[in-house]
Amino acid sequence: MVLLLTGLLCVAAEGALCALFPTALVPDLGLLFAVAGALLLGPAEALVVAVLLGLSSDLLSGALLGQSAFLRVIEVAITRTVGSQIDLRRGFPLAVFVLALSLFDALGMALLLRLFLGSVGLDWAAIGPQLLRIGSNAVFAPLFAALARALAEGVDDEARRELRLDTRGAR
Amino acid sequence: MSDLLRRIRLPALFAGLLLATLALMIGDKAALEEGGRDHGPGGFLLGFAARLQQVVTAPADFLAGTWQRYVSLVTVSAENEILAARIAELEEDNLQLREALVASGHLQRIAEMRADFEVPLLPSQVVGHDHSPWFRSVLLDRGQSDAVRAGMPVVTDRGLMGVVTATSGGAARAMMLLDRRSAADAIVQRSRARGIVRGSGGDELELVFMVRGDDVRPGDEVITSGVGGVYPKGLRIGEVVAVQTDRDELLHTAVVRPSVDFGRLEQVFVMQRRAQTLELLYGGSSGDVAAEPPPETP
Structure with missing residues (x-):
């Protein structure tokens, strides 16, 4: 729940960052939190969190409602599959994985745009910012994964402390 | 039986979410073609994001504003003199034109036409930009409570900026002319x-x-x-x-x-008139649009 709320807050604030910095340099926070969720939460929880983050991204951007959410569902599945083979808790493997996943996300978005709106030109005007954003996602991925892990562990510690207090009270 | 349910729970959730998001996309495309997303399910989020983005950008806006005001002050005196002279010149021109119009008896007819053509302009602040490089849209701080509706054109003092595509109670999203779908x-x-x-x-x-x-x-x-x-x-x-x-x-x-300088959008104006359909923008077959209805009241 904390991860979802933090992710939603970050997605909502992302537009403001895009007003201050070039859009292509601001990482896709929805994608990064969805990846963190896939690595830290159970499969069903991770899917639900990813869909909600995707829907909020869609509502706040010019995308069709469901466009990012559709891709996030697939990306969670990919992350869990790869995460079971490679240790994605370490920074470098995670950065490389997010680089590849962001490329998949960009291609998926282009495909969905072509399918539903018939309007995507894969010229330099489209590819340049996408490449920058893919790089930015990869650079920021370890940072956001660490933030998400700290949040999840903080919540776990709190729950454990409360449980201990309850047990003492029972004695 | 319960074992089977447990085993298919996750694949079923995965497939269900994929189908649900696909259905949302199809529904949203139809909604956008019919006239944009008013009263959409994410109205609350749009309004919340607008407020949050205002808070996030406020310190940067304050610093930029202070700097601009300082720079403006340096040249304001000289500019003031030039503008005062220009106003006097324009007032003189205006007077002469009015005289000419009255003389030709057209003033009354033009005043009647103005009532038909004049469109109220609602000033609005740009509070956020689209976070996806695929799309070019901005978030505005005015929404349905100010009678802003999807389909209303958005302009600046320099010209056409775009069109409102989604609204919530206190915020709206406008697609820029630069967007590929525009x-x-x-x-x-x-x-x-x-x-x-x-x-x-x-x-x-x-x-x-x-x-x-x-x-x-x-x-x-x-x-x-x-x-x-x-x-x-x-x-x-x-x-x-x-x-x-x-x-x-x-x-x-x-x-x-x-x-319009799309990189430096701050204040825009929503023209409170709207078309009946946005099919022209969203790739529909028919671009025929009847006369616009009068602006709706809140």
């Missing part, structure tokens, strides 16, 4: 050549026009034609900077530099 019927002011201005996804626009008989040159002003019903006639779009000619092609393309 299209506006346009004419070249000098030669009256007609074409369609499209967003290229980059910082410039494309004017697609017919070759035969059409005279388009660098330096020409491009304005909206009013055809299609989404944008009113006569709004400045930009200036032709290059014409790409290919003898074999029936349609030619001109590169248009927008008159």
